Amino acid sequence: MKKQLMLTTMLALGLGGVVTTAWAQTVAPAGQDTVDEVVVTGFRSSLQKSLNLKRDAIVVRDSIVAEDIGKFPEANVAEALQRIPGVYLSRDGASNEGQRISIRGLGSDYNVTTINGAPVRATSSSNVGGSSRDFNYDVFASELFGRVDFYKTPLAELEEGGIGGVVDLQTPRPFDSPGRHIRYQVVGSYNDKSKHLDPAGFALISNTWGNFGALFALAHSKSVNNRSGFEATGGYNSHALGSQSPNKGPFAVTLDFADPRYNRGSLTQAQIENGYLPRFYRYYGGENTRERTGAVGSLQYQNDKLNISVDGLYSKLQDSLDEYTFGLPIRNSKTTNTAAQAGGPGHNGLVPINVTLDTATNLLEGAFGNTSYLGESYFYNSQTEFKLASFDASYQLTDKLKVTAQGSLSKSDAYFTGNRLIANLYGVTTTIGYTDDHVYPGLSAPGVDFTNPNNYQDFGVGFDWRREIDKEKTAKLFADWDYGLFGVEGHLKGGFSYVSTRKNTTKRNATAAGTAKINTLGATALRAAMLREVPLDNLVIGSGYPQAWATFSRDYVMSTFDPIGTAKATPIDFNASFGAEEEIKTAFVQSDLKREILDRELRVNVGVRYSETNTHIDNYLRQTNGAVTTYVPNQADGSYKNTLPSASFAYDVTDKLIWRGSWGKTITRASLSIIAANTVIPNIYDTRATSGNPDLLPQTSTNYDTGVEWYFGRGGILSAGFFWKELKDTTVSTTTTVPFSSLGLPDTALAPIFQNPATGKVDPSLPITLATYYNQGSIKLDGYELAYQQSFDFLPGIWSGLGALASFTHVNTSGYDYKTTGGKILNVNTVPKYSYSLTGYYEKGPFGLRLSYNYKAKNIIETTNNGSDLQRWHSGVGFLDGNATYKINDSIEVRLDALNLTNALTYDYFDDVSGRYGDGRKTRMDYAKYNGRTIKFGVRGRF
Numbered sequence: 021m022k023k024q025l026m027l028t029t030m031l032a033l034g035l036g037g038v039v040t041t042a043w044a045q046t047v048a049p050a051g052q053d054t055v056d057e058v059v060v061t062g063f064r065s066s067l068q069k070s071l072n073l074k075r076d077a078i079v080v081r082d083s084i085v086a087e088d089i090g091k092f093p094e095a096n097v098a099e100a101l102q103r104i105p106g107v108y109l110s111r112d113g114a115s116n117e118g119q120r121i122s123i124r125g126l127g128s129d130y131n132v133t134t135i136n137g138a139p140v141r142a143t144s145s146s147n148v149g150g151s152s153r154d155f156n157y158d159v160f161a162s163e164l165f166g167r168v169d170f171y172k173t174p175l176a177e178l179e180e181g182g183i184g185g186v187v188d189l190q191t192p193r194p195f196d197s198p199g200r201h202i203r204y205q206v207v208g209s210y211n212d213k214s215k216h217l218d219p220a221g222f223a224l225i226s227n228t229w230g231n232f233g234a235l236f237a238l239a240h241s242k243s244v245n246n247r248s249g250f251e252a253t254g255g256y257n258s259h260a261l262g263s264q265s266p267n268k269g270p271f272a273v274t275l276d277f278a279d280p281r282y283n284r285g286s287l288t289q290a291q292i293e294n295g296y297l298p299r300f301y302r303y304y305g306g307e308n309t310r311e312r313t314g315a316v317g318s319l320q321y322q323n324d325k326l327n328i329s330v331d332g333l334y335s336k337l338q339d340s341l342d343e344y345t346f347g348l349p350i351r352n353s354k355t356t357n358t359a360a361q362a363g364g365p366g367h368n369g370l371v372p373i374n375v376t377l378d379t380a381t382n383l384l385e386g387a388f389g390n391t392s393y394l395g396e397s398y399f400y401n402s403q404t405e406f407k408l409a410s411f412d413a414s415y416q417l418t419d420k421l422k423v424t425a426q427g428s429l430s431k432s433d434a435y436f437t438g439n440r441l442i443a444n445l446y447g448v449t450t451t452i453g454y455t456d457d458h459v460y461p462g463l464s465a466p467g468v469d470f471t472n473p474n475n476y477q478d479f480g481v482g483f484d485w486r487r488e489i490d491k492e493k494t495a496k497l498f499a500d501w502d503y504g505l506f507g508v509e510g511h512l513k514g515g516f517s518y519v520s521t522r523k524n525t526t527k528r529n530a531t532a533a534g535t536a537k538i539n540t541l542g543a544t545a546l547r548a549a550m551l552r553e554v555p556l557d558n559l560v561i562g563s564g565y566p567q568a569w570a571t572f573s574r575d576y577v578m579s580t581f582d583p584i585g586t587a588k589a590t591p592i593d594f595n596a597s598f599g600a601e602e603e604i605k606t607a608f609v610q611s612d613l614k615r616e617i618l619d620r621e622l623r624v625n626v627g628v629r630y631s632e633t634n635t636h637i638d639n640y641l642r643q644t645n646g647a648v649t650t651y652v653p654n655q656a657d658g659s660y661k662n663t664l665p666s667a668s669f670a671y672d673v674t675d676k677l678i679w680r681g682s683w684g685k686t687i688t689r690a691s692l693s694i695i696a697a698n699t700v701i702p703n704i705y706d707t708r709a710t711s712g713n714p715d716l717l718p719q720t721s722t723n724y725d726t727g728v729e730w731y732f733g734r735g736g737i738l739s740a741g742f743f744w745k746e747l748k749d750t751t752v753s754t755t756t757t758v759p760f761s762s763l764g765l766p767d768t769a770l771a772p773i774f775q776n777p778a779t780g781k782v783d784p785s786l787p788i789t790l791a792t793y794y795n796q797g798s799i800k801l802d803g804y805e806l807a808y809q810q811s812f813d814f815l816p817g818i819w820s821g822l823g824a825l826a827s828f829t830h831v832n833t834s835g836y837d838y839k840t841t842g843g844k845i846l847n848v849n850t851v852p853k854y855s856y857s858l859t860g861y862y863e864k865g866p867f868g869l870r871l872s873y874n875y876k877a878k879n880i881i882e883t884t885n886n887g888s889d890l891q892r893w894h895s896g897v898g899f900l901d902g903n904a905t906y907k908i909n910d911s912i913e914v915r916l917d918a919l920n921l922t923n924a925l926t927y928d929y930f931d932d933v934s935g936r937y938g939d940g941r942k943t944r945m946d947y948a949k950y951n952g953r954t955i956k957f958g959v960r961g962r963f
Contacts, residue, residue: 062863062905063870064811064823066093068735071809073169078612078625079668080173080682080725080741086166089192090203090224090237091960095917097168097189098157099901102874103857104170105741105805105827106185109874112145112158114308114341114400115245116920116951119144119158122851123172123184124743125801125831128154130688132182135189136331136410138428139179139519141490144404145339148436149486149596151525151693153181159337159404159432161239163205163222164316166192172743173725174666174684176610176627177498177513183688183721183747193318193329194226194233201226202963203237207915212923213246213952214307215558220958233320240313248305248560249459249927249949251345252298254706256383256930256944257888260293263354268841268887270706271299274354276369281389283373295377295384296937296944297370301452301463302347302394303566304949305559309340325416333408343398344554346470346569347463348391348450352774355390363392363446364478365777373449381944382937385453391465393445395476397572401584404434420502424515425495432490439483439583441572442772443476443550453564458945459925460562470569473550477543480772481534482704485587486527493520498608514609520601523692527596530587531768535780537581549576560950594651595765598639598696602689606631610666621672629664633689637696637714642764649764656714662687676732680741682725690716690751694793699763701788704771708789709763710753717795721747727805735811735823742804750797750835755884760786799835821864828856838883838891840933852877852896866907873900881928890930892946897926911963917956925950 069085082104086092094100098118102109110128112119120128132139133155144156171178171186178186207220220241227234257269276282277289284292314335321328353368360366368390375386410428417423445468453462469475498515538546553568561567577583610627634657641654666684673679697712727741760770761784767775774782809825831853838846855876862869875898882892903917927948931940 130184173682207958216244271351462564483530752797753791803831
């Protein structure tokens with residue numbers, strides 16, 4: 021009923037008005053926004069410019085505008101977007117920088133990002149190799165952009181593919197601000213966990229000479245970020261569930277009740293059997309060093325009729341991450357050989373010696389025998405290099421007709437390598453206890469020296485290398501025409517576009533070569549290379565956990581094993597390597613119309629976009645002949661067509677009140693990782709595999725929006741909006757259980773815990789859950805958005821410098837279901853059900869101050885029940901940031917930024933859907949980590 025009412029209203033007001041009375045005035049061409057003169061400066065100026073753009077638009081749109089050329093309001097584009105209603109920010113787990121965004125209840129792969137109107141792709145850090153359609157904003161310094169436009173509703177001229185929305189990043193050009201401009205910024209960044217002081221700098225020069233202009237800017241930054249906390253790495257389970265065949269829950273856990281040391285104490289054996297233990301009980305510490313260099317340039321010619329620009333954008337992002345973990349591996353503990361070494365493979369069933377049960381959470385604590393310890397040294401490297409060259413030319417043929425041609429070439433070349441060296445310590449009696457702190461929990465083993473290398477054995481490695489290359493070629497030709505017909509004045513825009521995208525994903529695994537190297541070195545040499553403490557400065561562990569243990573350094577692993585070079589020399593993983601090409605040809609036409617209804621202005625946009633998509637897949641087909649598996653090159657082609665109509669209106673109910681509405685159809689194409697990839701196990705510690713489907717079609721969505729905006733003064737708005745989406749042909753998976761041998765994968769596709777210690781082989785009959793994807797799902801979502809912004813310039817004296825802005829978003833979804841073991845179907849949100857943003861600022865004279873708090877509620881991570889009825893959730897989390905500025909004179913400004921002022925705890929947890937043992941928050945944690953505060957002090961200037 022809601023969608024019919026909204027559509028009827030728009031058609032009656034919009035299209036019905038076209039054929040009645042005369043239109044009031046000519047519509048400004050799309051893309052040429054009318055901005056009122058703004059006399060304020062700083063952050064207040066940025067807000068006012070953004071508000072003007074929002075008010076003049078017909079569709080539902082938000083913008084973020086640089087305060088001055090080269091002076092974007094936030095240090096990260098993604099972090100700036102989170103203050104827009106409906107936007108959820110995801111942060112990079114190592115650097116804690118804003119990385120991806122989700123919009124209105126849909127994941128980040130439902131968005132399209134363009135730069136100067138051209139679609140682009142870029143990935144970074146651990147996302148490399150995922151082959152999704154996400155865009156990682158942390159690849160770029162925010163200073164390289166002058167404006168961001170964010171479209172939430174369909175528009176025929178916008179690139180198709182973004183059911184969630186379209187984000188357009190615009191690089192600066194010299195005639196955006198004619199004349200000569202020189203800008204610079206020097207910053208020192210300090211993280212209170214890493215205790216590092218790191219540099220950052222930015223410089224820009226722009227000038228115009230008559231009809232010619234040139235601009236060039238360079239940005240560089242370095243940062244070191246430390247994290248520490250607790251990891252369970254995969255869930256909680258009990259002996260009663262884990263001992264079933266096949267075991268229920270995310271992993272198998274078996275307690276040894278036959279051992280003479282077993283003592284149930286005051287508990288019944290049934291209580292112990294049903295008590296939860298984490299898959300891992302370990303401490304985590306990590307240090308990430310991030311370096312980013314970027315540049316933007318533009319050459320422009322402009323006169324009364326002709327405007328030509330050649331633009332370039334470059335960015336290089338490098339991450340070096342050192343992680344150290346230490347603790348008890350509880351997963352897959354089952355005694356199969358009592359003659360084996362206690363705590364080692366074959367004799368690793370945990371023995372309850374003196375345990376207690378927290379009945380509120382069902383967690384087992386206390387002393388356990390036969391525990392083993394696993395120390396892991398992880399060394400990750402990643403790099404993304406992005407290049408973009410674009411050409412834009414427009415010519416005013418007549419007073420009413422303009423023709424524009426655009427073209428671009430872009431390339432994102434990213435790699436990620438993960439290298440780990442592990443060591444085991446067996447046969448220890450351990451006491452574990454959560455107390456009130458699940459971030460730095462308690463663990464003790466009296467009489468055991470964890471820092472002595474001679475106590476360690478069974479060394480192992482894991483070397484993984486991934487590369488993902490995206491190349492895009494785009495061309496667009498369109499015309500803008502101001503027309504008058506039968507007393508109607510409007511603006512028509514139509515044209516053609518061509519987009520060719522090529523993605524190549526390559527994966528290699530050098531674990532087998534690394535294992536051979538370990539066997540050559542021998543345990544004695546490896547022990548001699550171990551350090552007696554973790555080589556991270558200022559590591560926070562907590563008083564209840566061992567403060568040091570023997571481990572390895574990055575230099576030793578890299579120089580001894582050469583894991584990157586070894587991986588590059590290893591044959592590719594044929595199951596997870598592919599090439600995919602998409603060729604998209606599009607035609608679109610749209611018209612802006614304007615007229616008076618009841619002495620008030622009505623603006624309407626109607627249009628349609630038609631696209632033809634052709635896909636070509638290059639991958640490898642697995643062939644099995646007896647015990648021999650080979651891979652042969654394979655190709656697959658596909659095609660589909662989409663017609664996407666849209667209509668929007670904006671009606672001035674009063675001089676200050678605008679009513680908006682929109683209807684349209686959009687699509688989102690399926691992830692290339694499930695279109696082009698063959699069979700792959702995404703997580704080597706999880707017995708779940710996926711198999712691609714080259715015949716997947718795009719998901720389609722019908723979208724409805726309506727809302728009101730009250731512009732009650734300069735810099736002031738109060739708005740409320742409602743949206744509704746219905747997605748069809750969404751990608752769903754069907755699972756079956758198959759033996760590992762049927763996948764044709766190497767034994768290294770699973771972690772060493774699944775391999776026979778003697779042979780390194782995985783049991784061919786090991787059950788694997790295989791997921792295959794189809795277009796069979798549907799999703800419905802609706803929600804509302806509230807926004808407020810105001811400059812308090814009506815207050816007296818110094819108080820007139822105050823201002824505030826706030827937003828709130830609430831989303832309901834259906835189509836994401838979780839099925840309990842009892843058969844009950846629960847509807848769950850895969851993105852936060854609500855989020856909000858609060859900002860207060862003060863700008864008066866030379867002084868400026870701003871505080872922002874951004875919060876997003878919890879959301880479920882996995883919607884598939886693993887048998888334990890424990891749902892894994894991202895917890896709700898909020899970040900408080902602030903900055904202060906002081907303008908010494910018109911040319912020099914000092915600035916202090918503080919990020920994550922509250923040192924927010926980010927964590928995942930497991931909720932018991934049955935309601936027996938609490939909600940899991942701050943009890944059954946999966947990952948819980950502190951990122952620390954970052955303080956930046958800098959000087960900005962101009963000439």
